[in-house]
Amino acid sequence: xxxxxxxxxxxxxxxxxxxxxxxxxxxxxxxxxxxxxxxxxxxxxxxxxxxxxxxxxxxxxxxxxxxxxxxxxxxxxxxxxxxxxxxxxxxxxxxxxxxxxxxxxxxxxxxxxxxxxxxxxxxxxxxxxxxxxxxxxxxxxxxxxxxxxxxxxxxxxxxxxxxxxxxxxxxxxxxxxxxxxxxxxxxxxxxxxxxxxxxxxxxxxxxxxxxxxxxxxxxxxxxxxxxxxxxxxxxxxxxxxxxxxxxxxxxxxxxxxxxxxxxxxxxxxxxxxxxxxxxxxxxxxxxxxxxxxxxxxxxxxxxxxxxxxxxxxxxxxxxxxxxxxxxxxxx
Amino acid sequence: xxxxxxxxxxxxxxxxxxxxxxxxxxxxxxxxxxxxxxxxxxxxxxxxxxxxxxxxxxxxxxxxxxxxxxxxxxxxxxxxxxxxxxxxxxxxxxxxxxxxxxxxxxxxxxxxxxxxxxxxxxxxxxxxxxxxxxxxxxxxxxxxxxxxxxxxxxxxxxxxxxxxxxxxxxxxxxxxxxxxxxxxxxxxxxxxxxxxxxxxxxxxxxxxxxxxxxxxxxxxxxxxxxxxxxxxxxxxxxxxxxxxxxxxxxxxxxxxxxxxxxxxxxxxxxxxxxxxxxxxxxxxxxxxxxxxxxxxxxxxxxxxxxxxxxxxxxxxxxxxxxxxxxxxxxx
Numbered sequence: 240x241x242x243x244x245x246x247x248x249x250x251x252x253x254x255x256x257x258x259x260x261x262x263x264x265x266x267x268x269x270x271x272x273x274x275x276x277x278x279x280x281x282x283x284x285x286x287x288x289x290x291x292x293x294x295x296x297x298x299x300x301x302x303x304x305x306x307x308x309x310x311x312x313x314x315x316x317x318x319x320x321x322x323x324x325x326x327x328x329x330x331x332x333x334x335x336x337x338x339x340x341x342x343x344x345x346x347x348x349x350x351x352x353x354x355x356x357x358x359x360x361x362x363x364x365x366x367x368x369x370x371x372x373x374x375x376x377x378x379x380x381x382x383x384x385x386x387x388x389x390x391x392x393x394x395x396x397x398x399x400x401x402x403x404x405x406x407x408x409x410x411x412x413x414x415x416x417x418x419x420x421x422x423x424x425x426x427x428x429x430x431x432x433x434x435x436x437x438x439x440x441x442x443x444x445x446x447x448x449x450x451x452x453x454x455x456x457x458x459x460x461x462x463x464x465x466x467x468x469x470x471x472x473x474x475x476x477x478x479x480x481x482x483x484x485x486x487x488x489x490x491x492x493x494x495x496x497x498x499x500x501x502x503x504x505x506x507x508x509x510x511x512x513x514x515x516x517x518x519x520x521x522x523x524x525x526x527x528x529x530x531x532x533x534x535x536x537x538x539x540x541x542x543x544x545x546x547x548x549x550x551x552x553x554x555x556x557x558x559x560x561x562x563x564x565x566x567x568x569x570x
Numbered sequence: 571x572x573x574x575x576x577x578x579x580x581x582x583x584x585x586x587x588x589x590x591x592x593x594x595x596x597x598x599x600x601x602x603x604x605x606x607x608x609x610x611x612x613x614x615x616x617x618x619x620x621x622x623x624x625x626x627x628x629x630x631x632x633x634x635x636x637x638x639x640x641x642x643x644x645x646x647x648x649x650x651x652x653x654x655x656x657x658x659x660x661x662x663x664x665x666x667x668x669x670x671x672x673x674x675x676x677x678x679x680x681x682x683x684x685x686x687x688x689x690x691x692x693x694x695x696x697x698x699x700x701x702x703x704x705x706x707x708x709x710x711x712x713x714x715x716x717x718x719x720x721x722x723x724x725x726x727x728x729x730x731x732x733x734x735x736x737x738x739x740x741x742x743x744x745x746x747x748x749x750x751x752x753x754x755x756x757x758x759x760x761x762x763x764x765x766x767x768x769x770x771x772x773x774x775x776x777x778x779x780x781x782x783x784x785x786x787x788x789x790x791x792x793x794x795x796x797x798x799x800x801x802x803x804x805x806x807x808x809x810x811x812x813x814x815x816x817x818x819x820x821x822x823x824x825x826x827x828x829x830x831x832x833x834x835x836x837x838x839x840x841x842x843x844x845x846x847x848x849x850x851x852x853x854x855x856x857x858x859x860x861x862x863x864x865x866x867x868x869x870x871x872x873x874x875x876x877x878x879x880x881x882x883x884x885x886x887x888x889x890x891x892x893x894x895x896x897x898x899x900x901x
Contacts, residue, residue: 259690266686266687266696273707276718350614375899376814380853386857486711487710489712543714546710550711
């Protein structure tokens with residue numbers, strides 16, 4: 240790590256300089272602060288988990304009503320209500336993230352191939368700014384476009400009036416929902432995936448590609464069989480990073496996911512994609528006004544803890560899949 | 571660069587001899603499967619460009635038609651009549667203040683941590699722990715950080731940072747939101763500075779040490795000037811991230827339409843302890859999800875926001891040009 244720390248074995252160790260101590264102390268303080276933050280979140284989250292046990296992650300009852308009951312629980316700490324079955328929230332997160340990554344990955348892979356190899360020079364030059372632009376647009380702008388342009392369009396053209404009328408008593412269907420959330424989420428995470436994958440595709444040793452071409456393999460097959468295979472660790476890293484980004488997206492999802500806690504039913508056929516969802520991060524934004532009620536605050540912390548653990552697992556997975564990348568110096 | 575293209579040739583140079591074969595084979599001789607793959611590639615690339623183009627054009631169209639110059643310097647006010655709700659001077663000021671606070675905290679800390687990690691980094695376990703802590707911050711959703719800030723800064727020993735009554739702090743102010751914002755900019759600054767430091771060749775450090783300089787003065791006089799572009803890239807990216815973030819603003823800035831300094835405090839301190847809004851929270855509030863529901867104002871503000879963010883990203887790209895890979899923004 241240290242650039243100049245290679246001292247001979249047995250050579251006297253220089254005492255640390257004052258600068259080192261100061262910088263080290265700062266870094267250690269930062270570490271303590273972050274560790275303290277994690278501990279704080281888990282401490283605050285504990286009552287919600289301990290009251291519900293593993294059933295917290297299960298389904299049962301109406302989650303929206305449960306959250307309302309938690310908010311309205313009596314002021315006496317002994318009578319706090321914590322009953323929560325958060326499955327619809329987890330399910331909404333899994334669905335939106337999963338769909339966005341599943342559709343986004345092949346799309347991003349094809350885009351990177353196009354960008355690195357097949358695009359004519361003019362297009363190639365504008366592809367990089369295009370990717371940067373899509374990554375730079377703030378999520379609230381995506382949410383605005385989603386709720387003002389795409390949701391009304393879906394409501395008019397894709398939602399059938401009879402379906403809307405049938406379910407109106409149970410769940411409001413109004414354009415915003417799983418389909419819209421996944422599509423916009425996909426637009427948000429695809430640029431990250433493209434950046435990582437195309438970076439790795441460019442780093443494929445030239446001689447391997449030329450070797451394949453010299454054997455008479457055409458360009459598409461060379462890319463597919465040599466470059467893409469070499470870039471597999473980068474593709475895994477891209478998926479991990481994009482998943483983490485999609486998990487944490489709150490504002491855009493709070494705007495376009497239909498604002499109703501509901502677990503879409505796969506038996507509804509294509510209407511499944513039009514039903515509203517409520518992912519974990521969006522729940523925090525939606526419920527934050529009731530934060531001052533202690534039990535609801537602790538429940539929100541429980542949701543935050545789930546998000547933190549998932550993103551920690553993902554960043555560990557990302558570290559793990561990057562190891563072979565380092566080995567081949569492909570990155 | 572195309573992996574199979576011939577090395578770049580001056581277009582004005584005379585063509586080489588007639589025996590030269592075409593560098594690119596024609597796709598018409600490929601098997602059908604490969605041609606389908608190529609077509610998909612083109613499709614994906616064109617779709618991505620079209621999506622980016624339509625987002626850009628739509629926002630520009632909406633922005634130019636809805637934005638009145640007066641909006642930039644009139645205070646917002648709440649009114650049923652949309653023509654009376656004023657402009658978004660306060661949100662713009664809020665964005666500027668928040669960005670300044672966040673960057674003022676994140677850059678010194680981030681640069682110091684990166685310096686310590688690369689130049690000293692001992693004891694090694696501590697360095698690894700600090701690195702993973704920064705990774706965890708980079709990976710954790712901003713809404714989780716915001717939620718943490720909401721409780722942490724309500725603790726009584728931090729009550730000087732916001733409105734406070736006898737026993738409890740409000741926990742929402744510019745100072746608090748800016749502090750939490752610095753956490754989301756920190757990984758970008760650390761990452762960009764670290765990459766730049768790792769690219770400084772070792773003989774530069776050795777030359778300075780051979781002249782009898784201490785490590786501290788080497789850092790100050792040699793390394794810091796050398797990594798200034800890296801720091802600038804990280805700063806620009808961090809500013810973009812801060813300006814584009816909504817969750818922290820909604821949870822931690824009190825969500826008042828105009829800037830409300832704390833009563834009875836010194837001017838600047840009162841401003842820092844006060845509440846307000848930013849462009850992102852203004853857009854969120856004026857979208858159908860929020861209370862305001864004034865899409866025209868939201869579009870105009872989104873246009874301004876988009877201009878700022880895109881300009882910052884272009885700046886980051888420009889600074890980073892020609893200095894290794896431009897991938898710092900992926901974190």
